[in-house]
Amino acid sequence: MGRTSTGKDRLVDAAHELIYTHGYGGVGVADICARAGVLKGSFYHFFASKQALALAVVDAYWCRQRDEWVQLLGDEKQPPLQRLRNLLAANVAAQVLDKCATGSVRGCLLGNLALELSGQDQPVQSRLDEVFVEQIRLVYGVLVAAVDVDAIRPEFATLATARAVLAQLEGLVLFAKLTNDPAVFDDLWPQTLRLLGVAADTTDASGPRRRASARPRRA
Amino acid sequence: MGRTSTGKDRLVDAAHELIYTHGYGGVGVADICARAGVLKGSFYHFFASKQALALAVVDAYWCRQRDEWVQLLGDEKQPPLQRLRNLLAANVAAQVLDKCATGSVRGCLLGNLALELSGQDQPVQSRLDEVFVEQIRLVYGVLVAAVDVDAIRPEFATLATARAVLAQLEGLVLFAKLTNDPAVFDDLWPQTLRLLGVAADTTDASGPRRRASARPRRA
Numbered sequence: 346m347g348r349t350s351t352g353k354d355r356l357v358d359a360a361h362e363l364i365y366t367h368g369y370g371g372v373g374v375a376d377i378c379a380r381a382g383v384l385k386g387s388f389y390h391f392f393a394s395k396q397a398l399a400l401a402v403v404d405a406y407w408c409r410q411r412d413e414w415v416q417l418l419g420d421e422k423q424p425p426l427q428r429l430r431n432l433l434a435a436n437v438a439a440q441v442l443d444k445c446a447t448g449s450v451r452g453c454l455l456g457n458l459a460l461e462l463s464g465q466d467q468p469v470q471s472r473l474d475e476v477f478v479e480q481i482r483l484v485y486g487v488l489v490a491a492v493d494v495d496a497i498r499p500e501f502a503t504l505a506t507a508r509a510v511l512a513q514l515e516g517l518v519l520f521a522k523l524t525n526d527p528a529v530f531d532d533l534w535p536q537t538l539r540l541l542g543v544a545a546d547t548t549d550a551s552g553p554r555r556r557a558s559a560r561p562r563r564a
Numbered sequence: 565m566g567r568t569s570t571g572k573d574r575l576v577d578a579a580h581e582l583i584y585t586h587g588y589g590g591v592g593v594a595d596i597c598a599r600a601g602v603l604k605g606s607f608y609h610f611f612a613s614k615q616a617l618a619l620a621v622v623d624a625y626w627c628r629q630r631d632e633w634v635q636l637l638g639d640e641k642q643p644p645l646q647r648l649r650n651l652l653a654a655n656v657a658a659q660v661l662d663k664c665a666t667g668s669v670r671g672c673l674l675g676n677l678a679l680e681l682s683g684q685d686q687p688v689q690s691r692l693d694e695v696f697v698e699q700i701r702l703v704y705g706v707l708v709a710a711v712d713v714d715a716i717r718p719e720f721a722t723l724a725t726a727r728a729v730l731a732q733l734e735g736l737v738l739f740a741k742l743t744n745d746p747a748v749f750d751d752l753w754p755q756t757l758r759l760l761g762v763a764a765d766t767t768d769a770s771g772p773r774r775r776a777s778a779r780p781r782r783a
Contacts, residue, residue, distance in 0.1 A: 370589030449683040464668040512735025
């Protein structure tokens with residue numbers, strides 16, 4: 346916003362929207378140029394290939410998303426598990442809003458591309474792998490913070506548990522997309538708490554792991 | 565095995581293999597015919613469209629898989645949670661074997677198609693939805709059996725929990741495919757136990773939920 350949209354930006358935005366809706370294989374360079382209002386002859390001035398554009402789409406998308414992830418997971422005014430809950434809620438809200446706007450749960454752009462292109466396109470697969478490693482590390486960071494306030498046990502502050510949390514999200518996104526129904530996310534938070542070894546019925550997510558171990562909280 | 569392979573069967577087998585490797589959008593009718601050794605002109609004698617063939621691929625695949633799911637989850641010689649563990653282990657073993665054979669973790673054919681075609685192809689999406697509903701119901705059945713032997717608490721024998729178990733599997737399949745590394749499944753069973761409200765360190769999966777509530781087991 347507030348900047349002049351260049352042909353390159355418009356190509357990235359158009360490719361994002363079309364790939365999100367139709368998948369990478371379902372979209373051609375001509376479709377992307379038409380939506381972006383860029384002449385097909387100019388496409389190769391900006392990008393060497395459709396693959397190069399796909400990499401730019403992933404980078405632009407994750408650049409925005411990472412800011413949100415860092416902000417939500419680093420919000421020290423909130424207890425660590427509440428930050429994780431807010432991150433998951435933001436992801437679910439995005440699916441709900443997108444369905445309102447388009448009529449379809451389109452799922453996770455990165456997850457869609459990961460399943461479609463892994464084994465097919467090494468550069469895109471590698472970039473997606475890097476992005477998911479970053480996501481796992483960000484969630485891992487909040488799990489470590491949760492241990493510090495006794496909200497989860499130390500053995501659950503691992504990269505494997507962080508990946509399990511994101512796997513549960515991506516797996517439910519698959520079911521939400523398949524059924525076109527965001528209601529499948531209704532139990533995501535209690536399911537996530539269980540993955541973290543926290544009994545949902547003994548915590549409000551911001552509270553301590555065991556009532557017996559409750560400490561004075563910040564005001 | 566033991567039967568004469570027809571052109572129709574060969575088309576289904578070829579389409580399965582090619583779609584599993586390259587995705588639905590990455591494969592054309594000509595590729596499928598070439599692999600099946602069927603003249604392209606004969607294709608439409610067997611199938612009205614590539615979509616019709618995709619439906620046949622899903623049906624043939626799930627027909628075989630369902631037999632395995634029913635057998636493993638219905639094996640009354642095993643305690644219910646051990647049956648579920650065996651099902652998950654069979655799915656993981658299939659990924660490991662496939663990587664040995666092809667060099668790639670190709671993931672879950674049905675999950676791949678669900679993400680690629682949901683919102684794109686209503687008949688295939690509907691058929692996949694039916695298959696996953698069946699999978700969820702089969703897992704739900706074993707959760708009910710687990711309650712009967714006091715292996716999980718009644719509040720966890722729900723369709724939502726059964727879906728969460730499969731979501732964890734599908735989510736980890738995504739990570740295994742992305743990283744081409746089946747090691748991401750290493751913690752699947754303890755993660756599944758936690759989703760079921762069972763502390764992994766107080767059960768061997770075949771044992772009771774709480775040692776204090778142990779009952780005599782079948783010999």
